[in-house]
Amino acid sequence: MSTEKTMHIVQRGLGKRYRQEKIFKLMGLSAILFSLAFLVFLFSSIFLNGYKAFYQTAVSIDIFFDPAVLEVKDPASANYNGLIKESLRNAFPEVKKRKQKKNLYGLVSTSASFHLRDMVLADPGLVGQTKTIWLLADDDVDMLMKSYIDRDLPQADRRMNDLEISWVDKLIAEGRVTSRFNIGFFTNGDSREPESAGIMGAAMGSMYMLAITLALAFPIGIGAAIYLEEFAVKNRLTDIIEVNINNLAAVPSIVFGLLGLAVFLNFFELPRSAPLVGGLVLFLMTLPTIIITGRVALQSVPPSIREAALGIGASKMQAVFHHVLPLAMPGMLTGTIIGMARALGESAPLLMIGMVAFIVDIPTGITDPATALPVQIYLWADSPERAFVERTSAAIMVLLTFLILMNGTAVYLRSKFERRW
Amino acid sequence: MLQTLSSTTPPVIESGNQTKTRARVSRDDRNTAGHPFVDKPRMSCRDVNVYYGDKKAINSVSIDIAENEVLAMIGPSGCGKSTFLRCLNRMNDTIAICRVDGTIKLDDQDIYDKKIDVVPLRAQVGMVFQKPNPFPKSIYENVAYGPRIHGLADAKTELDAIVERSLIKAGLWDEVKDRLDQPGTGLSGGQQQRLCIARAIAVGPEVILMDEPCSALDPIATATIEELISELKLQYTIVIVTHNMQQAARVSQRTAYFHLGDLLEVGQTDKLFTRPSHQLTEDYITGRFG
Ligand SMILES: Nc1ncnc2c1ncn2[C@@H]1O[C@H](COP(=O)(O)OP(=O)(O)OP(=O)(O)O)[C@@H](O)[C@H]1O
Ligand SMILES: [Mg+2]
Numbered sequence: 001m002s003t004e005k006t007m008h009i010v011q012r013g014l015g016k017r018y019r020q021e022k023i024f025k026l027m028g029l030s031a032i033l034f035s036l037a038f039l040v041f042l043f044s045s046i047f048l049n050g051y052k053a054f055y056q057t058a059v060s061i062d063i064f065f066d067p068a069v070l071e072v073k074d075p076a077s078a079n080y081n082g083l084i085k086e087s088l089r090n091a092f093p094e095v096k097k098r099k100q101k102k103n104l105y106g107l108v109s110t111s112a113s114f115h116l117r118d119m120v121l122a123d124p125g126l127v128g129q130t131k132t133i134w135l136l137a138d139d140d141v142d143m144l145m146k147s148y149i150d151r152d153l154p155q156a157d158r159r160m161n162d163l164e165i166s167w168v169d170k171l172i173a174e175g176r177v178t179s180r181f182n183i184g185f186f187t188n189g190d191s192r193e194p195e196s197a198g199i200m201g202a203a204m205g206s207m208y209m210l211a212i213t214l215a216l217a218f219p220i221g222i223g224a225a226i227y228l229e230e231f232a233v234k235n236r237l238t239d240i241i242e243v244n245i246n247n248l249a250a251v252p253s254i255v256f257g258l259l260g261l262a263v264f265l266n267f268f269e270l271p272r273s274a275p276l277v278g279g280l281v282l283f284l285m286t287l288p289t290i291i292i293t294g295r296v297a298l299q300s301v302p303p304s305i306r307e308a309a310l311g312i313g314a315s316k317m318q319a320v321f322h323h324v325l326p327l328a329m330p331g332m333l334t335g336t337i338i339g340m341a342r343a344l345g346e347s348a349p350l351l352m353i354g355m356v357a358f359i360v361d362i363p364t365g366i367t368d369p370a371t372a373l374p375v376q377i378y379l380w381a382d383s384p385e386r387a388f389v390e391r392t393s394a395a396i397m398v399l400l401t402f403l404i405l406m407n408g409t410a411v412y413l414r415s416k417f418e419r420r421w
Numbered sequence: 422m423l424q425t426l427s428s429t430t431p432p433v434i435e436s437g438n439q440t441k442t443r444a445r446v447s448r449d450d451r452n453t454a455g456h457p458f459v460d461k462p463r464m465s466c467r468d469v470n471v472y473y474g475d476k477k478a479i480n481s482v483s484i485d486i487a488e489n490e491v492l493a494m495i496g497p498s499g500c501g502k503s504t505f506l507r508c509l510n511r512m513n514d515t516i517a518i519c520r521v522d523g524t525i526k527l528d529d530q531d532i533y534d535k536k537i538d539v540v541p542l543r544a545q546v547g548m549v550f551q552k553p554n555p556f557p558k559s560i561y562e563n564v565a566y567g568p569r570i571h572g573l574a575d576a577k578t579e580l581d582a583i584v585e586r587s588l589i590k591a592g593l594w595d596e597v598k599d600r601l602d603q604p605g606t607g608l609s610g611g612q613q614q615r616l617c618i619a620r621a622i623a624v625g626p627e628v629i630l631m632d633e634p635c636s637a638l639d640p641i642a643t644a645t646i647e648e649l650i651s652e653l654k655l656q657y658t659i660v661i662v663t664h665n666m667q668q669a670a671r672v673s674q675r676t677a678y679f680h681l682g683d684l685l686e687v688g689q690t691d692k693l694f695t696r697p698s699h700q701l702t703e704d705y706i707t708g709r710f711g
Contacts, residue, residue, distance in 0.1 A: 234517055304554035308617070310515060312567040312624050313544035322566070323556055 046400075050393025056182040056195065057137040057145045059108060059171055061087045064130045065120065071127065075120060080113035084135070092167060103164055107171075109136040111196035134178070139194040139387035141168055145179065148386050159386075185394065189362045190376065194387030197380070199395050201362045205275050205355070205370030206344060212279025212366060213343050217286045218336055224287075225294025225332070230320045249288035256285045257349030265353060272354040273369040281349045286339035293335025297328040330417035337410040341403050347374035373399045446686075446699040451480070454698040455688035457677075459487040462526075463628060463658045464509060464546075469523035471504050471513065478504045480682040481523070486628070491650060491659045493669035493690065496679035497710065502662045505679070506630050509660065510546035511539045527628070544571055547621035551633040553613035555605035555620070560597050563605040563616055564588060567624035583623055590656075591619035592649050611642025618649065622657075629653065631661040635668065647672050666706055670694050678702045 063083055070078050085105050089095070095104050112135040119133075120126055140159050143149050145168075155161050160168075171177050188198025232238045260281035264270045270277050301324045309319035350356065355371050356379065363370035371379070373395065380392040446454045458465075462485035471479035479501045486492050486509075494502045504513070511532060513519040525532050532542055544567070555563050564584045567573075574580035584601070588594040593615040597608070605616050614634055621629055631650075635643040650659060650672045663669050669676050669690065676693045678686045678701075686699040697703040704710055 302554075304550060304552060305556065306515070307512065307548075307550060308554040308556060308620075309566075311510070311512065311543060311548035311550070312620060313540050313542075314566075314570055315540050318570055322570075327557065 043400075046393050046396050050390050050395075050397050052146050053185060053387075053390040053394035054182050055179045056184070057142040058134040058178055058180055059137045059141070060132050060134045060176045060178070061091060061108070062130055063087050063116065063133050065126045065128060067128050070120060075124070076117060078117070078120075080116040080120075081110075083116060084108055084112055092170075100163065103161075104167065106138055107141055107164070107167060109138050109195045110193055111191070112136050134180075136184070136195055137177070139385060140164075141177075142195055143386050144168060145177065146390075185391070189360050190358060190371070190379070191360060192358075194383070194385045194391060197388070197391060199373065199376060199398060201359060202371045202373045202376035202395070203398070204363050205278070206372040208275035208363060208366050208370065209278040209282060209372060210340060210344060212276060213282040213286060214336070214340060216279070216283040217290050217339065220283075221287050221290030221336070221339075222294050222332055224291045225298060226320060226325065228291070229295045229298040230324065231316065245288050245291055249292055252348075253285055253346050254348040254352065256281050257352030259284065260349060260353045271367050271369075273357050273359070273371075274367045275355075275363060275370050275372075276366040277353050278350050278355050278370075278372060279366070281353060282343040282346060285346065285349065286343050289339040289342070290332075290336050293338070294328070294332045297331025297335065298324060300331060301327045330413050334410040334414050337406050337413070341406040341410075344372075344406070345374055345399065345403060347372065347378055350375050351378075373402075445703075448700045448704075450699070451683045451685070453483065453684045454686040454702075455693065457484045457684070457687040459485045461488060462486060463488045464525065464527050466508075466525045467523055469505070469508060469521065469525060471501070471508060472520045473504075473516070474518045478682055479508070482684040483523075484677060484684060484687055486658060486660060487675070488658055489654055489656070490675060491654045491661060491673040493673035493676045494660065494662045494679060495664070495666060495669050495676060495705070497681075497705065498664075499681075500679040501682045502679050503632050505684075506632055506660060506662050507548075509628070509630055510543050510548055512543075512548060514539060541571075544624045545626055546628040546630060547624065547626035549614070549617050549621055549629065549631040549634050552637050553610055553617050555608070555613050555616050557604060557606050559602045560588075560605045560608070560616060561601040564619050564623045567620060571624055573624065587619040587623040588616075590622050590653070591615045592645065592652075593619055609642070611638050611645055614638060614642070614646060615649065618646075618653075622653075626657065628658045628660065631659065633662050633664060636664065643668070666694070678705065680705070 061084070064087065066083060066086070069082055072078050085101075088104050088107065089101070092104055095101055115135060116133070137145075140149070144160055144165065149158050149160055151158075151165065168177065184196055185198045187200050188196055189201030191197040228238065228242065260277055264277045264280055265272060270280075305323050305327065306319050309323045310316070314322065350372055356375050357369060357371065358379070359369050359371055361368070377392055377395045377399065380388045380395060446452075464486040466485075467483045469479055469482045470477060482505060494506065496502055504519075507513045508521050508525060509532075513521060521533060527542070527546065530537070532546075556566065558566075561584055564587050565580050568580060568583050574583055585594065585598075588597065593612060596612060597603075597616075605613065608616060614637075618629075618634075635646050638646065647668060650661065653659060654674075661669075661672065673690045675687060676690045677684055678693070678697075678699070680701050686693060686697060686702045688698070693702065694706055697706060
């Protein structure tokens with residue numbers, strides 16, 4: 001065939017080839033745009049739902065630290081609630097009916113009394129004085145301020161009646177209502193009162209759990225990966241082990257929860273709802289992932305490095321620990337971080353071991369009852385109050401922030417240490 | 422140095438030694454022609470067979486390696502040169518399915534003896550690989566690593582001296598003395614290969630095995646390495662695998678020709694290239710196949 005003729009044939013087919021390439025590129029692009037759109041939709045709906053939770057309404061009230069109430073044997077257990085009620089009655093002297101009074105007291109969060117108690121305990125000199133103090137408003141007031149309660153609805157259909165709204169309006173007119181940064185959301189444990197519920201308890205629970213998971217999964221996973229990849233002889237037994245590790249990585253996480261329930265709680269009788277057990281369960285769950293990524297990282301170290309070390313008389317152990325492992329470490333760390341991120345976002349197995357309980361206290365150790373961030377989200381999402389809806393989204397934002405930070409670290413590690421030979 | 426028949430010669434070899442005058446050994450003959458044995462061998466191999474699983478890769482090879490000589494191993498691709506070379510310092514141990522039998526002696530010590538520890542053996546019989554494979558560490562660390570793990574230097578100054586001496590011997594000192602702390606992987610290909618040679622020298626080996634050390638290098642870097650080999654042979658025994666017959670002719674004293682797992686001919690390099698005894702050797706060096 002002459003060159004000219006060949007060229008002619010090639011030319012003829014060229015248009016079609018380019019067209020196919022173009023269509024393929026277009027399809028790829030639209031797939032990416034499609035998934036991006038979903039991501040944007042998801043993130044923005046979470047953000048729009050949740051960003052207001054980072055601000056919270058407070059009302060200022062003149063409190064008289066009545067010596068008659070406070071000068072008791074134990075100032076910590078004095079009737080601080082009474083002080084608040086007294087002040088509210090003074091601010092709204094026209095309220096007389098018992099039921100209305102009860103509603104009036106409801107303007108301020110029940111947790112406000114703890115705030116007063118802490119103030120008095122910190123500074124006993126307050127007793128006998130009158131002070132204007134910002135107190136946390138009830139979640140209904142907060143919702144009203146954030147326009148989640150529709151004033152145009154008939155009274156019976158909203159959570160606040162006209163009278164209550166008129167009180168709030170009066171307070172607003174007097175400049176006694178403000179919106180401030182919601183520190184409590186980050187420092188409090190869970191609470192039945194949405195306005196004082198925070199994620200600290202769940203975050204600490206997650207942290208203790210991840211610490212246990214990491215402390216166990218990293219050394220054991222990396223050790224197993226090194227042994228299987230570098231030292232174990234390849235035979236039936238190691239083949240079976242390998243297959244089983246791969247299978248284990250695909251086991252649904254709830255199964256690990258059941259395992260934890262049966263083994264750690266029922267057999268070893270470890271405490272229920274404790275980060276210790278949660279950490280153990282998540283360790284079992286992440287271990288296969290870490291072993292697999294660790295082995296991949298080891299495999300990606302070129303054999304020439306091993307040969308170089310062995311060739312000058314390094315023992316196998318020296319070759320692995322001096323040369324192979326340092327090169328595989330970034331990959332192993334990446335795998336570990338991704339495994340940890342998965343563990344952080346896991347909730348199903350924790351439900352099985354009782355970490356779904358309502359726990360107010362912030363855990364201070366690995367055996368204290370605790371929940372975890374995703375479980376806290378699950379619990380709040382289940383609560384009817386409007387204020388919990390925005391807290392759910394806010395907690396999701398916090399969780400996502402952690403996850404993005406962890407995955408970002410993994411990506412950074414991977415790109416920083418990529419290919420050094 | 423060469424001897425027609427050594428006392429240890431197994432009977433199978435004899436047929437090879439009867440062909441001193443250019444009488445052709447036929448293509449079907451699988452015995453070793455020429456002079457595989459020497460008087461005072463540094464290493465001696467007898468009836469070495471190597472298997473990869475069920476597959477036999479080396480078939481009853483017997484050869485001596487003399488003191489301070491360069492022995493070149495040539496042969497078509499896949500004939501087992503690397504496999505045989507890697508037997509000499511037991512690098513084949515790292516391949517799970519690889520099995521070696523026969524005897525290989527280094528200074529009368531059987532290196533496949535159960536009591537022999539491969540770690541000191543590999544310090545004695547060093548290896549340079551086809552592709553330069555410096556550690557992704559500094560130039561200094563590359564050379565110092567071997568002496569350090571073997572505990573050859575007590576003090577830092579001693580180690581410095583070993584590093585300097587090795588780099589000088591490898592002909593690399595002048596090029597790198599100002600940047601010893603820079604990564605070895607940042608050197609050019611030829612420099613990297615000389616760094617690998619320096620690394621092998623640093624542990625004080627007696628034999629250096631080189632598997633196609635120049636195949637990844639350009640002609641100028643190749644020439645440098647060849648010069649280096651000529652100098653190194655004054656101190657070391659060198660076994661080099663090469664595909665380049667000019668290279669074998671330039672650097673080696675003796676050449677061994679492998680063919681499909683058999684060692685077909687061993688002889689003085691100039692003689693083997695000008696007057697090969699085995700028909701297949703002639704076919705190979707005249708470029709009829711390979
Ligand atoms: N790790 C291994 N596993 C199985 N078979 C192998 C292995 N290494 C080499 N072989 C086989 O052994 C035979 C000899 O291989 P070897 O690498 O020694 O050849 P070579 O002469 O060095 O070739 P080349 O000149 O291409 O480097 C070949 O048939 C090869 O397929
Ligand atoms: Mg080879």
